[in-house]
Each structure stands twice: as structure tokens, then as C-alpha cells.
Amino acid sequence: MLGLHRSSLARIASASTEAWAHRCSRRTGSARAVQYGAMAGGRSGEEEEGRNDGVPPSSDAAMAGVATGGVEDAYGEDHATEDQPVTPWAVCIASGHSLLRDPRHNKGMSFTEEERDAHYLRGLLPPAVLPQELQEKRLLQNVRELESPLHRYMFLVDLQERNERLFYKLMVDNVEELLPVVYTPTVGEACQKYGSIFRRPQGLYISLKDKGRILEVLRNWPEKSIQVIVVTDGERILGLGDLGCQGMGIPVGKLALYTALGGVRPSGALPITIDVGTNNEELLNDEFYIGLRQRRATGQEYTELLDEFMAAVKQNYGSKTLVQFEDFANHNAFTLLEKYKGTHLVFNDDIQGTAAVVLAGLIAGLKFVGGTLADHKFLFFGAGEAGTGIAELVALEISMQSHLSPEEARKNIWLVDSKGLIVSSRKESIQPFKKLYAHEHEPVKDLLSAIKDIKPTALIGSAGVGQSFTKEVIEAMSLINKRPIILALSNPTSKSECTAEQAYSWSEGRAIFGSGSPFDPVKYNDKLFVPAQANNAYIFPGFGLGVVISGAIRVKDDMVLAAAEALAEQVTSEHFDKGLIYPPFSSIRKISANIAARVAAKAYDLGLASHLPRPRDLVKYAESCMYSPIYRSYK
Numbered sequence: 001m002l003g004l005h006r007s008s009l010a011r012i013a014s015a016s017t018e019a020w021a022h023r024c025s026r027r028t029g030s031a032r033a034v035q036y037g038a039m040a041g042g043r044s045g046e047e048e049e050g051r052n053d054g055v056p057p058s059s060d061a062a063m064a065g066v067a068t069g070g071v072e073d074a075y076g077e078d079h080a081t082e083d084q085p086v087t088p089w090a091v092c093i094a095s096g097h098s099l100l101r102d103p104r105h106n107k108g109m110s111f112t113e114e115e116r117d118a119h120y121l122r123g124l125l126p127p128a129v130l131p132q133e134l135q136e137k138r139l140l141q142n143v144r145e146l147e148s149p150l151h152r153y154m155f156l157v158d159l160q161e162r163n164e165r166l167f168y169k170l171m172v173d174n175v176e177e178l179l180p181v182v183y184t185p186t187v188g189e190a191c192q193k194y195g196s197i198f199r200r201p202q203g204l205y206i207s208l209k210d211k212g213r214i215l216e217v218l219r220n221w222p223e224k225s226i227q228v229i230v231v232t233d234g235e236r237i238l239g240l241g242d243l244g245c246q247g248m249g250i251p252v253g254k255l256a257l258y259t260a261l262g263g264v265r266p267s268g269a270l271p272i273t274i275d276v277g278t279n280n281e282e283l284l285n286d287e288f289y290i291g292l293r294q295r296r297a298t299g300q301e302y303t304e305l306l307d308e309f310m311a312a313v314k315q316n317y318g319s320k321t322l323v324q325f326e327d328f329a330n331h332n333a334f335t336l337l338e339k340y341k342g343t344h345l346v347f348n349d350d351i352q353g354t355a356a357v358v359l360a361g362l363i364a365g366l367k368f369v370g371g372t373l374a375d376h377k378f379l380f381f382g383a384g385e386a387g388t389g390i391a392e393l394v395a396l397e398i399s400m401q402s403h404l405s406p407e408e409a410r411k412n413i414w415l416v417d418s419k420g421l422i423v424s425s426r427k428e429s430i431q432p433f434k435k436l437y438a439h440e441h442e443p444v445k446d447l448l449s450a451i452k453d454i455k456p457t458a459l460i461g462s463a464g465v466g467q468s469f470t471k472e473v474i475e476a477m478s479l480i481n482k483r484p485i486i487l488a489l490s491n492p493t494s495k496s497e498c499t500a501e502q503a504y505s506w507s508e509g510r511a512i513f514g515s516g517s518p519f520d521p522v523k524y525n526d527k528l529f530v531p532a533q534a535n536n537a538y539i540f541p542g543f544g545l546g547v548v549i550s551g552a553i554r555v556k557d558d559m560v561l562a563a564a565e566a567l568a569e570q571v572t573s574e575h576f577d578k579g580l581i582y583p584p585f586s587s588i589r590k591i592s593a594n595i596a597a598r599v600a601a602k603a604y605d606l607g608l609a610s611h612l613p614r615p616r617d618l619v620k621y622a623e624s625c626m627y628s629p630i631y632r633s634y635k
């Protein structure tokens with residue numbers, strides 16, 4: 001039995017016969033209050049250690065430094081509780097048909113004979129009993145038979161909605177193969193066509209119509225203990241621009257990765273889309289569009305809605321729920337992060353997550369090139385969230401490594417935006433977040449001339465302009481550098497600044513190449529080149545886990561830096577020998593545990609962690625807290 005809700009569950013269980021529970025499971029509406037009494041609200045004196053914040057309590061085991069997850073683990077989701085039987089609570093005890101229709105508890109044909117008897121399943125399933133591994137094998141075959149990536153995406157979403165554990169088992173065991181399906185590039189296409197492929201709603205929709213009652217809307221979400229929210233307003237979905245309400249695919253996909261890659265519990269994950277309208281004419285004229293049919297609200301109307309949202313999140317879930325901003329347009333992304341970082345637990349994946357993954361790649365890339373960050377020049381094509389976010393983190397790392405002032409550290413970092421190189425004469429007319437990089441220099445109109453003038457070691461693209469790294473651009477980089485570092489970060493694949501093949505062939509096999517969306521290995525002159533995927537998916541799942549397990553109350557830049565360093569340290573000489581600047585995604589759970597431990601350690605060092613005492617072995621502790629998709633046995 002799971003420690004935390006033992007007394008509440010026991011109270012209800014003793015008051016109920018199995019037959020009552022079975023009947024009750026069919027009366028969804030009226031029984032809901034009973035469930036919440038048991039799961040979240042109904043805490044008695046015996047449960048005083050169980051804070052409803054998703055953070056393990058100060059148990060004896062934790063004091064002794066023994067790794068232990070499984071706290072408030074009502075569904076049996078954590079690695080640490082793999083061996084413990086769970087009660088399949090849905091509405092009272094889920095059983096029979098409703099148990100098969102409940103994705104969190106459904107095991108399909110894996111229900112044992114005993115479970116089929118105990119949970120009124122006899123006759124509702126074919127007679128064979130299949131182990132989870134065999135179900136997984138069948139589903140992998142099913143996915144592979146589907147030709148189009150979008151159909152694969154829809155298949156996997158259906159699986160997630162039907163059998164959550166099997167979905168995550170499949171994801172965890174086949175991460176490299178399935179990542180491009182549930183994530184970039186396919187998720188981009190899914191968002192563009194979201195209205196046409198819409199089946200069951202996923203995530204929570206908050207629109208302008210909900211002004212004044214966002215708290216009520218949050219309360220409609222079935223889970224009460226939320227650890228991570230990913231929220232978008234859909235204005236800048238990947239490099240695809242404004243997809244309005246159909247941006248929902250992004251928070252849903254990011255949170256699937258939070259669980260599969262970082263081990264955050266699915267029950268603790270909440271995807272949210274804030275619909276303030278869209279300026280995308282095509283969508284406004286699309287009969288299947290799922291959002292408000294109006295142009296975007298801006299100014300005070302927008303600000304007030306976001307303010308209400310942030311206050312409601314804090315009121316409903318407390319101050320230890322991480323809010324990850326995702327795919328907001330530049331003008332809002334910087335403002336929102338700046339506004340809430342001092343009062344709320346917030347993280348911007350496009351600014352901070354991308355920065356951490358790229359910094360890690362640059363640190364690793366310099367192993368091939370030689371020297372330290374301070375010895376090199378960096379040129380960014382794109383001066384939005386990703387570009388300036390990375391620039392700032394690189395500058396921070398340089399100033400820490402070389403004891404330079406931030407102003408000095410920024411001197412070797414140059415940005416190009418749509419109007420050319422950012423230089424001091426443009427200072428008056430550029431957005432505030434770009435001003436720090438307006439160095440003294442003649443005006444330069446285009447990227448190629450900027451490369452020739454600045455002579456950078458690394459070229460980093462994040463402008464969302466596909467094919468902007470032309471043959472001339474790569475050749476210019478290759479003329480200046482023996483091993484040019486080329487990062488084409490824009491997503492999805494159609495927006496990538498160049499392909500892996502172009503980077504390798506135009507640089508005659510000398511480029512150290514990474515991209516936001518994945519590319520297959522490339523054969524050039526009989527040599528196989530494996531491109532890196534420089535995507536924030538390396539960072540945010542482990543980062544979020546570190547925040548959750550330490551009970552951090554704020555995110556600081558030093559924690560982001562710690563995540564970048566932790567990732568860079570996991571690139572081994574074996575990887576370097578293969579030309580890799582990141583470890584492979586196949587070991588992402590281990591990578592995430594290490595990142596989580598480093599982020600948590602930094603939170604403790606900064607006095608921002610509320611889960612006390614500090615576990616002695618943070619890596620082991622992180623691992624024990626990670627979601628495990630193995631089926632539990634039901635009693």
C-alpha cells in the first residue's frame with residue numbers, strides 16, 4: 001500500500017464492498033468527490049508528512065541519505081515503487097469496462113487471470129494473457145508499418161490515450177526512433193493540422209472567454225498534484241509561426257518528453273494552451289480550426305489574462321509547480337520571463353533550455369577545436385529567444401571561467417538579425433534584449449559579409465529561415481576554420497538553416513554539425529558522419545526533474561549553467577572519437593538523472609531548495625524518483 005494515502009484509502013475501502021466499488025465505478029460524476037477526498041484533500045493527522053507538493057517528505061530514509069522516491073505516488077508511477085502493488089483508483093476503485101477505458105490503469109491483455117477475476121474483467125478481454133514486452137513488440141511493429149510520420153503520431157497519441165504505461169514503455173525503450181514522431185519535426189505538422197486530426201482533447205485550454213475564472217478552469221483538470229506545467233500561447237510554434245490554439249501539440253509533446261526522457265510523473269504533468277486569438281489568416285479561415293476565431297489580443301488585455309493565469313496557478317498548486325513557457329513570440333517571451341522570475345517558479349525552454357544545450361555542445365565542440373570559450377568568436381544568425389538566450393549563457397560561462405566582467409565576455413559574441421549585423425549605430429532602433437550586443441563596428445547588411453568580417457569559430461542559426469546557411473556561407477566558415485562549428489537550430493526540418501549533408505559536403509567533411517531537428521547519418525567520401533541533435537530535449541526533462549525533486553522555489557541562471565555543464569560532462573572520449581558533441585539520446589534517462597542531480601545540487605547550494613534534508617546521493621535519489629512505465633500488479 002502506498003504510504004501517503006493509506007489512511008484515506010483504507011477508510012474508503014473499509015466502507016466499501018467490492019460490489020459497491022464496482023457499481024460506484026460506473027457513477028462517474030457523483031463519485032468524483034470521493035476520489036479527491038482520497039487522493040489529495042483528505043489528509044488526516046497520520047499523513048502530516050505528506051505535503052501536497054509532489055516533493056518527498058523528510059522521511060527517515062531521506063535523512064539517512066538512502067535514495068527513495070515513491071512519495072505521494074498514488075498511482076505507483078515512480079521507479080522506487082515498482083515492486084509494490086497498487087489499488088487502481090479511478091473513481092472509487094476502477095473496475096470492469098471503466099478500468100479498460102482508463103488510460104492510467106489500463107493494461108489491456110496484460111491483466112492476469114487473478115486481476116480479471118478481482119476487477120470484473122472476465123469476458124471483456126480475449127482469453128490470452130500477454131506480457132507487457134509482447135504488447136510492446138506488437139505496437140512497435142504497428143508503428144513501423146505506418147508510412148506517414150503524421151499517421152505514426154496519431155497512432156502514438158491514441159496509444160497514450162488508451163494505455164499510458166505502454167505508451168511510455170515504448171517511448172523509453174525506442175527513444176531515438178520515436179522522438180522524431182512525437183516531437184520535432186512531426187509535432188510541427190501535427191500542430192498545423194491539429195483541427196483536422198483532432199480526436200480526444202489533451203491538455204487544458206484557457207481562452208479569453210475564461211477571463212475572471214481561470215482558477216475554476218484549472219480546477220476542472222482531474223489531477224490536483226501538479227509538478228510541471230508547459231504553457232504556450234501558440235504565437236511562435238517552432239519556426240512555423242503563429243498556430244494559435246493548435247499549438248497545443250507542443251505542450252503535450254514536451255510533457256510526454258518530460259516523462260519519457262526525464263521521468264516526471266504523467267499525473268504531475270499539465271499541458272496548457274492559452275488562446276488569445278491568432279493572426280494566422282489561414283487558420284482563421286479553416287473550418288476545422290479549434291480556437292477562438294479572432295485576431296490576437298495584445299497589450300493590457302493580454303497582460304491581464306497572463307497575470308490571472310500565473311496567480312491562479314500559484315493559488316491552485318502552490319509555489320513549487322514549475323511553469324515552463326514554450327513557443328511564445330519573442331516580444332512576450334522575454335517580458336514574461338523577466339516579470340515572473342522573481343515571484344514564480346518559471347523557466348523558458350526556448351531561451352534557457354536551448355541556451356543550455358548549445359552551451360554544452362560548444363564546450364564539447366571546443367575539444368575538437370582547442371582553446372577555451374574566451375579564445376573564440378561566436379556569430380549568431382537570429383537574435384530572438386534562442387540566439388540571445390544562448391549568447392547570454394555563453395557570456396556567463398566565459399565570465400565565470402575567465403573572471404571577466406559580463407561586458408568583456410560579450411565582446412566576442414556577435415548577432416545578426418533580419419537587418420544585418422547588430423552594431424552600435426543601430427542601438428536606438430533595436431529591441432532591448434539585443435542592445436547588449438551592439439558592439440562598435442561598421443554596418444554590415446548580410447550574413448556572408450558578417451562572417452568574413454568577424455571570422456567566428458562557430459555559426460549558430462536560430463532565425464527560423466530555412467536554407468539560410470548557403471554553400472557560400474559554409475565555405476566561408478570552412479576557409480576561416482579547420483573545424484568550423486555549424487549549428488542549424490531552427491525547427492522543424494523545413495526551417496533548418498542547412499541539412500547535415502550540405503554542412504558536411506560544403507565543408508569537405510570538416511564541419512562539427514548539430515541541428516535542432518534530427519538528420520540521419522551522412523556518408524561523405526566513404527566516411528560516416530553522425531550529426532548531433534542540438535535540441536533542448538536534452539535539457540528540460542532533467543532540469544525540470546531536478547527542480548521538482550529538490551522542491552526548488554525559483555529558477556536561477558546558475559541552475560541553467562549547472563544543467564549545461566552536467567550535459568557537457570557526459571560526452572566521453574568514446575563519443576568524441578565518433579565525432580559526437582552530445583551523448584546519444586538512447587541514454588537520455590541516465591543523462592537526465594545526472595542533470596537533475598546537478599540542478600538540484602545547485603538549488604540546495606543557493607538555498608532555494610525546500611525539500612530538506614538534502615539527500616546525500618542526489619543521482620541515486622533522482623533515479624528513484626523517476627517514472628517507471630512497468631505495469632504494476634493490482635490487488
Ligand SMILES: O=C([O-])CC(=O)C(=O)O
Nearest residue numbers: 184238327350491535536
Ligand atoms: O521543440 C523543439 O524541438 C525545440 C524548441 O523548443 C523550439 O524549436 O521551439
Ligand SMILES: [Mg+2]
Nearest residue numbers: 326327349350
Ligand atoms: Mg520551443
